[in-house]
Amino acid sequence: MANKKYPDELKDRAVRLVLAARDEPGGRRGACARVAQQLGLSPDSLRKWVAQAEIDRGVRPGTTTDDATRLAELEREVRELRRANAILKSASAFFAAELAPPRSDSRLHRHQQARIRGRADLQGTAGRPVELLRSA
Structure with a gap:
């Protein structure tokens, strides 16, 4: 019907x-x-x-008609606000990652270091045998 x-x-x-x-x-x-x-x-x-x-x-x-109408309006508003919050959260996460300065002290991505050429290039090598230094 x-x-x-x-x-x-x-x-x-x-x-x-x-x-x-x-x-x-x-x-x-x-x-x-x-x-x-x-x-x-x-x-x-x-x-x-x-x-x-x-x-x-x-x-x-x-529940009166006025209350039911108001409740429906509030539920619709809550849905819209939750949707807007989700959009804003994803946008803020995107822009935060994009605007973050690169970290120079990052332990995950180290810059390639120059090759060690001799004892003078190493710190704290005074008094250590040369054989130990070459195995490192």
Whole structure:
């Protein structure tokens, strides 16, 4: 069955008719079905409209239409903000890596050192045998 979008005026009128029919003596039972048949509506849809109208008026406990609308807006805003945060985090990580100065003391990527040519090129070699220095 296809979903029909009924105008708000029709919904309000149907709810008023059901509430008026319930106030009549003996009219409580089957009021939704009678009004739905008169207006050519689905009885289940009309029951939902009446229940929501009672919630909005404070007669029945539940989430009001205004609260449900506000909740949906806030959930949409949270989704958008989370998405924006994820984009900003990835962008900041990208630019932080790009703008970081190269580290000269990095232990992972050492610059190639010049070849050792003799004792004078080594630090702290005084008094050590030459054979030990050549094996290193």
